Amino acid sequence: MKTTRFLAGLPLLFCHGSSQRSLGERVRRSEQPRTSKQDAYRTIARSRVAPSRKSQPTPSHTVSIEFVKKIMFSxxxxxxxxxxLLRIPAHKHEQSTLLSAIGLHAIGEYPASIQFQQRNQIAVGVIHLYRLFLENTGQNRLEPAIEWAFNDYAKSEFGIDGFTISLPTKEASYLDKCKAIGPEIERITKAFLLLSSKGEIDEDYFTCISIKSFADVKSLVRHKYVEAGPQFEEHASLLFSDQSCLAFSENHKNAKQQFCAMIVEETAKREDFPNIxxxxxxxLLEDGTLEINEEGVLRPTKKAAILKLVWEKGAIEICKYHDQDKALAKDxxxxGWLVYSDSLFTSDESAYLNYMFNNTEFCNSLALRNKYDHGTFRVNxxxxxxxxxxxxxxxxxLISIMLKIFDDLSLRYRAGGVEDFVDWPLVDEPVVSVANQMFQSDFDLDRS
Incomplete structure (x- = not known):
């Protein structure tokens, strides 16, 4: 088992970097030059998909199962x-207050913001195009690669029996595929629930458990996340809300209407704000989220950076950070500003999965599993x-859940990594958190 690169297994193949970095290291890496994704895609395509040399009216391509196994997780x-964290879920603060208030809203609805709809459409579009690409080659499909991850890789890499999955065949109609995949998603979720609660996957227990909400699935890692606590809004809204009394200054009219963004983008001093x-x-100075440097310029602190990540993303997977950051999060x-979470999914992630999969939490759920389990569709x-x-x-x-499961397994068993899936040079992407984008100037997040 590999322990040299603690990369949280399959999901962090998207990240291409160390799983444990301080916030400051993440910022500095974002400033380094990097290869574009487009160049990487073209390089991979040239090296992995070879056109047939035979004389044919339409060129064909050869795609091996090893290619599918590796590339689908890259x-x-x-x-x-x-x-x-999953990119797709909606987050409470990602829309402006005005946009959030516009339109008709029902009590208990999922906050399907414009940003969320865009991310979800892109994700589904990528799945659709890539699935069609593989199927049109006449060689392989996504489903065998997913089956391999659960049926073979989980056992060989982590020594875990019981993660079995059987996905629809190519010949099945899309209607039959929709009917078949829902129970398989529920099956692997139940398997992980058994593993986290009993330490093993005993299939005899499958009939005795039911999963009403994805929030009920616990992680194998203690204190995996930190999320907003009961005092979070009181201390974070002054920094990040567009309704904060500090969100606008006459001396910085062109800055973003958010106090923390303003003091990063501009050279702001406390005299730039009215006495009131x-x-x-x-x-903020008393909270320790704001400081004044020797020139009298207002600057956010590392504590503010942690709050920013939670404000924008809903949670931080704190178990992957350095001890210094963990200690600050514990403080x-x-x-009462933050709380620990021991769940497999963050609150935003489980809400997204419930919205898409079932009717347990939201009145406007898509409830795709329920739709095909209960026959609420037309057969034309x-x-x-x-x-x-x-x-x-x-x-x-299914892929989102799979990535989260293998992330958890890698953290728990200190195994898995990029080396198992890719054998080409990795593209080193920057950390794409809003806090790091905000603080990638001369401000050093590592200082105390």
Whole structure:
């Protein structure tokens, strides 16, 4: 088993970097030159997909199962960001207050923001195009690679029996594929639930358990995430809300309407804000989320960077950070600003999965599993576009869950890594967190 690159298994193949970095290291890496994704795609395509030399009217391609195993977990499916979180889910603060208030909203609905819809459409579009590419070659499909990950890789790399999955065949109609894939998604989720609760996957227990919400699935890793605590909004909204009294300054009209972004983009001093708002600045200084340097310029602290990540992404996978960052996060947990989570999925991730898969949490759920389990569909054309789209959505859910499972297994068993899947030079992408983008100037997140 590989321990030299602690990369959290399959999901962090999207990240192409160390799983344990300080916040400052993540910022500095983002400033380094990098190869574009497009160049990487072209290089991979040239080296892995060889056109047939035979004389044919239409060129054919040869794609091996090894190619599918490796490439499907690399650059094509950008489902997991460099911090280990799913990219697709909606987040509470990603829309402006005005956009969030516009339109009709029902109590208990999923916050399907414009940003969320764009991310989900891109993810499903990538699945659709890549699936068609593989199928049109006449060689392989996505499904065998997913089956290999659970049926073979989980046992050989982690020594775990019981992760078995059987996905629809190519000959099945899209309607039949949608009917078949839902129970398989539920099966692997149950298997992981048994592993995390009992230490093994005993198939005799499958009939005794049911999963009403993805939030019920626990992680193998203690204190895996930190999320917003009961005092989070009180301390973070002054920094990051567009409704904060500090979000606008007459001296910095062109800056983003957010206090923390303003003091990073501009050289802002406390005298740039009216006297009536000085108590708010004093509160941030007292909280330790704001400091004044020798020139009198306002600067956010590392504590503010942690709050920013939670504000934007809903959680931090804190178990992958350095001890210094973990200690700071623990201080914020003790203050009630953050809370630990021991679940496989963050709150935003489980909400997204519930919205797409079942009716347990939201009144506007797509509930794709329920749709095909309970027969709430019309049988006109079994290969209708509606069913093809639903199948792509269900495949994206399965891959998202799979990535999170293998991330957890790698953290728990200290095994798995990029070396198992790719044998070409990795493309080193920067950390794509909003906090790091904000603080990639001369500000050093490593300082205390």
């Amino acid at each position: 650059l094509y499916f950008d489902f997991v960001d460099s911090t280990g 708002y000085q108590p708010a600045i004093d509160k 914020l947990v003790d203050l 054309d079994p290969n209708a576009e509606e069913y093809a789209s639903d199948y792509d959505n269900l495949l994206s859910l």
